[in-house]
Amino acid sequence: MKPWIWGAAALIAAVVVPSFLDPAGYPIRVLTLTLLFAALGQAWNIVGGLANQISLGHAAFFGIGAYTSTILLIHFNLSPWIGMLAGAALAALAAYLLSFPTMKLRGHYFALATLAFSEVLRVVASSWTSVTGGPAGLSVPYAADSLALLQFKSTTPYYYIILGALVLICVVFLVIQKSALGYRLRAVKENPDAAEVIGVDTTRVKITAAVISAALTALLGTLYAQFTYFFDPEAVFGIVAISVRAAIIAILGGAGTLAGPLIGAFVIVPLEEFANAALSSRAAGLSQLVFGLMLIAIILVEPRGLLVLVSNGIARLRKGRKG
C-alpha cells in the first residue's frame, strides 16, 4: 500500500472513532491526549528529527503557549484563539533568541542547554505568583460552551480541534521535508561539515527549523490548557511531563519520519495510562518503573524506532507469503 493510503485510512478512522465513544468517558480523554502528544512529538520532530538537534527543552515553548493564552484570557478576556497566536509568536521569538547561544552546540551540549532554558522558565512561572499564580498554577475560567472561547464540557470538540492541530503539524512537517529547506536540513543532519563546504548556511537552517517547531509547540500548549482547564508549572514546563516525553515519542516511533511520532504516541500514551491504572494502587512508583522498563525493552530491540520494527515485520510477512 502507498503511504498516502495509510494516512487517509488513519484520518478517516480518527474522524469516525468518537461516534462510538461516550463523549464524557475515559477512552476519548486518553485518545485526545494521545493525539495531543502525537502532535507534540511531531512538532519536536521538525527540529529533533529533521535537523537532528535533540532538544530536551520543548516544555519551554509548550509552557509559553499555555501561560500566554491563559493569562490573556484571565486578565483581558482575550479569546484563546488570539492568545494561541500570541503564545506562538512569543515562543518563536524565544526560540530565535535561544538559538544564538545554543546553535553552535552539538549533541549533548545542545540538549543540556535547551533543558536548562526550560528549567529557568519553570522557576520563573513558580515564583512570579502575581502573574502566573505561582506553584498553585492557573485555572481557565469556564463560562459556557463556546467555540470563540475554545471551551466545552464535552471532550469530543477538543478531540476534533486537537486532531486538526495534529493534521496541521503533520502537513507542515511534510512540506518542510519535501522542500529545499528539507534537503538543507538533511545535509546538516548527515554531515554538518560537508553541508558547510557546499555553501549551506547551517546556522540559519537550524534556526528556521527551531523557530517553526517552537511556534507549533506553543499552539499545543494553549490547546492543552483549554482542554485540562487547570495547569501548574510542573504540568507545562516539566522536564518529564513534556520535554522528555516529546523527545521519547518521536525517537521511539522513529525520529525524522512522518509516521514516527504518531506510532510513538499511540504506544506510549496508552501504555503509560495502562501502567498507571493497573499498578499505581500496588506501590508508589511501580507504574513508572514498569513504563521505563518497557521503553528500555523497545529501544534495545530496535534503536531506530518502532516504525522500522513495524516495516521490517511487514516485509518479513510478505516474503513469507511469497516463499
Added chain:
Amino acid sequence: MNMTGAPLLRIEHLHAGYDGNDVLHDISMEMSEGEFICVIGANTAGKSTLLRTISRLVRNARGRITFDGHDLMATAPYDVPKLGIAHVPEGRHVFPDMTVEENLLLGAYCVRHDPAYKHRLEESFSLFPRLRERRTQRAGTLSGGEQQMVVLGRAMMLGMRLLILDEPSHGLAPIVVDEVHDALVKIHQQGTSILLVEQNTALALSVASRGYVLESGRIVLADTAAALMENPKVREAYLGL
C-alpha cells in the same frame, strides 16, 4: 574571468588558529589561475588549518586573503562556494544516507539556478564512471575510494575555479590513490586551479608544478615541484631518502 594578470588567490601575512592559539604564523603565498600547487609538511604543521582558513571555516584569523579581487576575510563560509571555491575537507565527508546522485546534486546547491549543473553531472559521471553505476546507491555504503570520488564529483558540480583539497589519498589503498590522482590531473587539465595539501609528499610533488613547505605553521620553503624533489632537506625530512 581574471583579465588583469593578478594572482587568483593571494594570502598576505596571515595568522590564524583556534581560541587565541595561533596555528599559522605570517603566511604569505599566491597562486595564478590554472596553477596546480601543493602544500607539504608533517602532521600538525597547520596544513588543514590553512585550507580551513581560506574557506572561512576557521574564523579566528588576521591578515589578508583575496580571491580574484574578493576579500575572503569579509566573506561568510557559506558564501565562499559561490565565488567558485570548492573545499574538499579531509575525511571524505559524504552525506551517508543520500544516494550518490543526491550527493552530487547538492554540490550544485550554491549554483542551483544555473541549468549548467545537468551538464556538470554528466562530466562528473564521465570522469568517474563508477559513480554512474552506483548513482542510486546510498553514499554511506560505498568504499573509501568511491566516497572520495563522490566528494570530488560533488566539488565539480559547483563549476569551480579553485579546488582546495585536504589529504585526498589518506587511508586509501595504493591503487585507489593512483586513480584519485589521475582524476585530479584531469580536473586540472579541464581548467580548474588546484591547491593540494598532502602528507604523501612524493605524490603531491609528482602532480603539482609548485609547492610550499609548511613547518610549525610557517612557510619555510617555496619552489617548483622539481626543485623541491631535489632539495636535500625535503628529501630527508619528507621523502625519506
